[in-house]
Amino acid sequence: MAKTQADELAVVGKSLPKPDAMGKVSGQARFADDLMLPRMLFARILRSPLPHARIRQVDASRARAMPGVQAVLTGEDLPIKYGILPVSQDEEALCSEKVRYVGDPVAAVAATDEWIADAALEAIDVSFEALPSVMSIDEALAQPGEPIHPRGNVHKAVALEFGDTEEGLRSADHTREDVVFFEGNTHLPMEQHAAVAQYGQDGKLTVWSSTQTPHYVHRALGKVLELPMSRIRVIATPNGGGFGGKSDIFAHEIVAAKLAMVTGRPVKITLTREEVFYAHRGRHPVLMKVRTGFRRDGRITAMQFQSFLDGGGYGSYGVASTYYTGALQTATYAIPRYRFEGVRLFTNKPPCGPKRGHGTPQPRFALEVHLDKVADELGLDPVAIRRRNLVQPNSQTVNWLRITSCGLEACMDRVVADSRFLERRTAMPSGRGLGFAVSSYLSGAGTAIYWNDMPHSEVQVKVDRGGGVSVLCGAIDIGQGSDHILAAIVAEVLGVSLQDIQLTTADTDLTPIDLGSYSSRVTFMVGNAAIAAAQRVRQRLAEAAARMLHCESDELSFRGGQVGRRDHPGEAISFAQTVQAAEAGEGLISASGSYTPPKLAGPYKGSGVGPSPAYSFSAAVVEVECDPRTGEVRVPEVWIAHDIGRAINPVLVEGQVEGSVYMALGEALMEEQTFRIGVHKFPSMLEYKSPTTLEMPVVHTSLVESLDPEGPFGAKEAGQGPLLPVIPAIANAVYNALGVRIDEIPITPEKVLRALAQPSRRVGPKGVPRFAFPSPIQAARPPEWEGK
Amino acid sequence: MLRLPPLRYLRPTSVEAAAEAVAEHPGAMLIAGGTDLVPNLKRRQFDAPVLVSLRGIAGFDGIQGEPGRGMVIGAGATLDQVATHPALQTAYRALAQAAGFVSTPQIRHMGTIGGNLLVDPRCNYYNQSAAWRQAVGYCLKRDGDICLVARSSPRCWAVSSSDSAPVALALGAELTLRGAEGERRGAAADLYRDDGIVYTTKRADDVIVGIHLPAAPAMTSAYWKLRRRGSFDFPVLGAAVALDWADGMVRVARGALGAAGSRPVEVSHLLTPLVGRRPDDELIAQVAEAAEKPARPLDNTDFSHYWRKRMTRVLIERALRDACGLDPLAGRLTAQTRSGQAA
Numbered sequence A: 001m002a003k004t005q006a007d008e009l010a011v012v013g014k015s016l017p018k019p020d021a022m023g024k025v026s027g028q029a030r031f032a033d034d035l036m037l038p039r040m041l042f043a044r045i046l047r048s049p050l051p052h053a054r055i056r057q058v059d060a061s062r063a064r065a066m067p068g069v070q071a072v073l074t075g076e077d078l079p080i081k082y083g084i085l086p087v088s089q090d091e092e093a094l095c096s097e098k099v100r101y102v103g104d105p106v107a108a109v110a111a112t113d114e115w116i117a118d119a120a121l122e123a124i125d126v127s128f129e130a131l132p133s134v135m136s137i138d139e140a141l142a143q144p145g146e147p148i149h150p151r152g153n154v155h156k157a158v159a160l161e162f163g164d165t166e167e168g169l170r171s172a173d174h175t176r177e178d179v180v181f182f183e184g185n186t187h188l189p190m191e192q193h194a195a196v197a198q199y200g201q202d203g204k205l206t207v208w209s210s211t212q213t214p215h216y217v218h219r220a221l222g223k224v225l226e227l228p229m230s231r232i233r234v235i236a237t238p239n240g241g242g243f244g245g246k247s248d249i250f251a252h253e254i255v256a257a258k259l260a261m262v263t264g265r266p267v268k269i270t271l272t273r274e275e276v277f278y279a280h281r282g283r284h285p286v287l288m289k290v291r292t293g294f295r296r297d298g299r300i301t302a303m304q305f306q307s308f309l310d311g312g313g314y315g316s317y318g319v320a321s322t323y324y325t326g327a328l329q330t331a332t333y334a335i336p337r338y339r340f341e342g343v344r345l346f347t348n349k350p351p352c353g354p355k356r357g358h359g360t361p362q363p364r365f366a367l368e369v370h371l372d373k374v375a376d377e378l379g380l381d382p383v384a385i386r387r388r389n390l391v392q393p394n395s396q397t398v399n400w401l402r403i404t405s406c407g408l409e410a411c412m413d414r415v416v417a418d419s420r421f422l423e424r425r426t427a428m429p430s431g432r433g434l435g436f437a438v439s440s441y442l443s444g445a446g447t448a449i450y451w452n453d454m455p456h457s458e459v460q461v462k463v464d465r466g467g468g469v470s471v472l473c474g475a476i477d478i479g480q481g482s483d484h485i486l487a488a489i490v491a492e493v494l495g496v497s498l499q500d501i502q503l504t505t506a507d508t509d510l511t512p513i514d515l516g517s518y519s520s521r522v523t524f525m526v527g528n529a530a531i532a533a534a535q536r537v538r539q540r541l542a543e544a545a546a547r548m549l550h551c552e553s554d555e556l557s558f559r560g561g562q563v564g565r566r567d568h569p570g571e572a573i574s575f576a577q578t579v580q581a582a583e584a585g586e587g588l589i590s591a592s593g594s595y596t597p598p599k600l601a602g603p604y605k606g607s608g609v610g611p612s613p614a615y616s617f618s619a620a621v622v623e624v625e626c627d628p629r630t631g632e633v634r635v636p637e638v639w640i641a642h643d644i645g646r647a648i649n650p651v652l653v654e655g656q657v658e659g660s661v662y663m664a665l666g667e668a669l670m671e672e673q674t675f676r677i678g679v680h681k682f683p684s685m686l687e688y689k690s691p692t693t694l695e696m697p698v699v700h701t702s703l704v705e706s707l708d709p710e711g712p713f714g715a716k717e718a719g720q721g722p723l724l725p726v727i728p729a730i731a732n733a734v735y736n737a738l739g740v741r742i743d744e745i746p747i748t749p750e751k752v753l754r755a756l757a758q759p760s761r762r763v764g765p766k767g768v769p770r771f772a773f774p775s776p777i778q779a780a781r782p783p784e785w786e787g788k
Numbered sequence B: 001m002l003r004l005p006p007l008r009y010l011r012p013t014s015v016e017a018a019a020e021a022v023a024e025h026p027g028a029m030l031i032a033g034g035t036d037l038v039p040n041l042k043r044r045q046f047d048a049p050v051l052v053s054l055r056g057i058a059g060f061d062g063i064q065g066e067p068g069r070g071m072v073i074g075a076g077a078t079l080d081q082v083a084t085h086p087a088l089q090t091a092y093r094a095l096a097q098a099a100g101f102v103s104t105p106q107i108r109h110m111g112t113i114g115g116n117l118l119v120d121p122r123c124n125y126y127n128q129s130a131a132w133r134q135a136v137g138y139c140l141k142r143d144g145d146i147c148l149v150a151r152s153s154p155r156c157w158a159v160s161s162s163d164s165a166p167v168a169l170a171l172g173a174e175l176t177l178r179g180a181e182g183e184r185r186g187a188a189a190d191l192y193r194d195d196g197i198v199y200t201t202k203r204a205d206d207v208i209v210g211i212h213l214p215a216a217p218a219m220t221s222a223y224w225k226l227r228r229r230g231s232f233d234f235p236v237l238g239a240a241v242a243l244d245w246a247d248g249m250v251r252v253a254r255g256a257l258g259a260a261g262s263r264p265v266e267v268s269h270l271l272t273p274l275v276g277r278r279p280d281d282e283l284i285a286q287v288a289e290a291a292e293k294p295a296r297p298l299d300n301t302d303f304s305h306y307w308r309k310r311m312t313r314v315l316i317e318r319a320l321r322d323a324c325g326l327d328p329l330a331g332r333l334t335a336q337t338r339s340g341q342a343a
């Protein structure tokens, strides 16, 4: 660690504008759709109008003959299948045999303008043989007609058990079972996906894409186009929002590349908003059953958790998503015996994948609502029951997650005190209510998407004799602030200002690897790699400065653009002079640093999903105001505390927290991907309802700094975790306000009114379908849990 | 990006020339702010080979007169102008409210009051791209032969989604239209037909020139809009009421519902129990219950139509309370208990 005392830090810990901010607000930032290359063609994709059908024939001859049309591609031009996970290579850039959802790509056109491309799509004749479609979990299990994929509609079924849960339930004083449903929703980034591709005369392909995962796109392009990766360059352009929606490999990226190769001209594809809804990879609809045993005092004896995921037409990240619906229950509560069963089904809808919180908001909703109900039955308050079960710092969960720093209790204390939750919840005026929930999330997945032993992040730092510092890294800023993290960390270690840093990011030709902006991994992993690289540079500069200042190199401090003796403040030389001295001595000063997460996976199959070098924690109290005549729910105020480890830039962390609150509010109260006669009901920004600024509550954000021992300067994640507690806290608040349980997300006015009129005062699923899960893998219990 | 179809754009400088231009070019349409027309054209909901703009006409956006004698709003006045006009805000409050509730500030600065009266009736099977409509098999309103909402229906039930239309009816507004064959004036109510496709009685070349608001020395009015969010959204239900007072008693009561059918639905005849009375909680609740009857929501907007139907009386009640100077939300818990018992 470079410096540990907060008071010593010059850049880290300060709220500063991020380097890309002015460019973005002034229109200077160049997004993928802003790119214009000479002789560029515009491409469009023809998509399936049917949810499930066999393709009999595609006849593009009329389209090919149209003036201005430069190329038409169909499935046979891109026969190699791909997928983000090595176990799910089930997608084709253009479908050749079958289509699996309305919007599945079938053909593509490159033309001299978009009008011609559109007209050409209409001239492509596709003959389909319609198949019965499967639009829900129940239908997928019932298997009417031909399955969506040859192996059947069950994509993945998993079962894990840690300790004898039946025994744990038997020995409980009290058990409770709940069944809840979480409807799917989508990311809704402001920027639609776009890609530009160019194939040079030198046989090299360049693809600019609005992607969160340039490295995975690089690999997939190599595979599908049968080009060596050394001849492909992927440049991730600034993402106008991603939220997980740009972390897969998309048909339009491959199609743009292929069209560029076929035509020899640059090709651009920008998806329409409607197509973004079809690209999807958003939140899975999940039906869940949770059964837990408790002692009289509220301590959990055992938990059994089942999830049924509605996956859509393809695998995508689905195997990981499935495991994630069972992985983090144990990261907030010390559950001594735990069983998880999960199954993901194929349906004829756009594929689901990772959205902020990837697979964990749904079970978090189930768990936190379940705990409130149990607390009620045991006569405990919502805070007390959680305190009884809190996970401890430096412990290991029963499913082998290593918990290091943990500010969960501090987060709870903070929001409970600030909102006066315990005093006020029993005295709320009618129609108003308070709800509480907590959560945890990973600071980066401990394993890569494809199995390998290489680092997850690498950074190169190079100094210029003028005092400038070049930082190169594969990380892509999706708005979360990774550019700032990189610059701030290097500036801190080398004692220069942010303005002295020149960033080059997310270009597979120029920058060393970073696996991508997903799983909340960037600050943690890139940050550690940046520290390592910057420290190596600093060491070499320090040696040169020490010779000039006649002292030992460890007596030097780097600060304010000066390198000086810590104990003799007057004796210093400028950073640039230091670089010149070092360069004169040994030539170019540059160094690299890498980060590989420790091997943390437990000794059982399926242990790869869940482990992370560190976990963030959050707690939230939400106040709601309900109109019992209309069922409308408004959220006037939210208190949220987040254990960030250390805030490298507090204002950016607060931005992530507030953005998470915003997104959670939309999911909890209105956003849903719904389908009607096989088609997305409203693929538009107007009719897919997500909150506006007017719905945004007052948010009181508190940052808890637990200084993680392995995080860069102690930092952990902020991008996803703070979303998690907000959704169940809203549900719990609605119960507090009106005494109704809406066990189904989103909580719409219709459902609230229905619950008010029902004797059970509840709206939600009645049960889970019958499904024969495999017999659970009986995982060894970590030593800490033996005998418990 | 969705592109507009290729088209000709004409920009006459007088109302007369505009009307003639439309009459001359088959299929031509008028365009004011374009905020309804342009997105619909991009989705190919209809064709317009020629657009005749009203934006080059000088003085088309004036707001004249005063409440004692009546006022005239030029059809080209933007929604923002209407929403922020001091005399409108007080004497014709429902209209200023309705204009102010439309969508977002950007749209209110482009969109006009004339265009607002003529919003193409909406349906979530229709306000979709051509590819989407192809996937569901098209419908009566464009390219198809059935109504996807009411499959056995011979007609289209697209929803009148204008915020100002029900208010125009409640206020007893009149409109001046100028067509290629001359000018005429009539009640706003007469502009609308109960059909989701041919939704007005006006000819393509008829330009709405002005909206005449009758003298309103002692009128109170209110517009309540139901929608998912506080911004952006079209109404899924609108309740406009206007009460004329004499000696603390209601002299005339008028009202209309928006988004409750393919045209604004007049409910004035159901408000007559208010006349000659000083409305209290009980009377308003009763009247609101009776006035919900004509609302006929179908499942083609945001929210379920059951819920929209159930909300009709709530919204009318709130609008009436508002126009009577009573707390619109008060008494809701007792009312809830009552409807709870009924259920």
Ligand SMILES: Cc1cc2nc3c(=O)[nH]c(=O)nc-3n(C[C@H](O)[C@H](O)[C@H](O)COP(=O)(O)OP(=O)(O)OC[C@H]3O[C@@H](n4cnc5c(N)ncnc54)[C@H](O)[C@@H]3O)c2cc1C
Binding pocket: A686, B029, B030, B031, B032, B033, B034, B035, B036, B037, B038, B039, B054, B075, B076, B079, B101, B102, B103, B104, B107, B110, B111, B112, B113, B114, B115, B116, B117, B118, B119, B120, B161, B162, B163, B164, B206, B207, B208, B209, B232, B233, B234, B235
């Ligand atoms: C995201 C979004 C949200 C919206 N929300 C709402 C809403 O909540 N409530 C609402 O009421 N509307 C809403 N609108 C629709 C629209 O913005 C407004 O109704 C606006 O007032 C339309 O006016 P305009 O001048 O833009 O009309 P245009 O789009 O120019 O025209 C609309 C129609 O009126 C005709 N027309 C226009 N002016 C005249 C005239 N003087 N004489 C004869 N014909 C004329 C045109 O030919 C066309 O048929 C929304 C639109 C969008 C894009």
Ligand code: SF4
Binding pocket: B122, B123, B124, B125, B126, B139, B140, B141, B142, B146, B147, B148, B149, B150, B155, B156, B157, B158, B196, B300
């Ligand atoms: S109401 Fe029926 S006919 Fe009219 S637009 Fe909707 S689906 Fe089409």
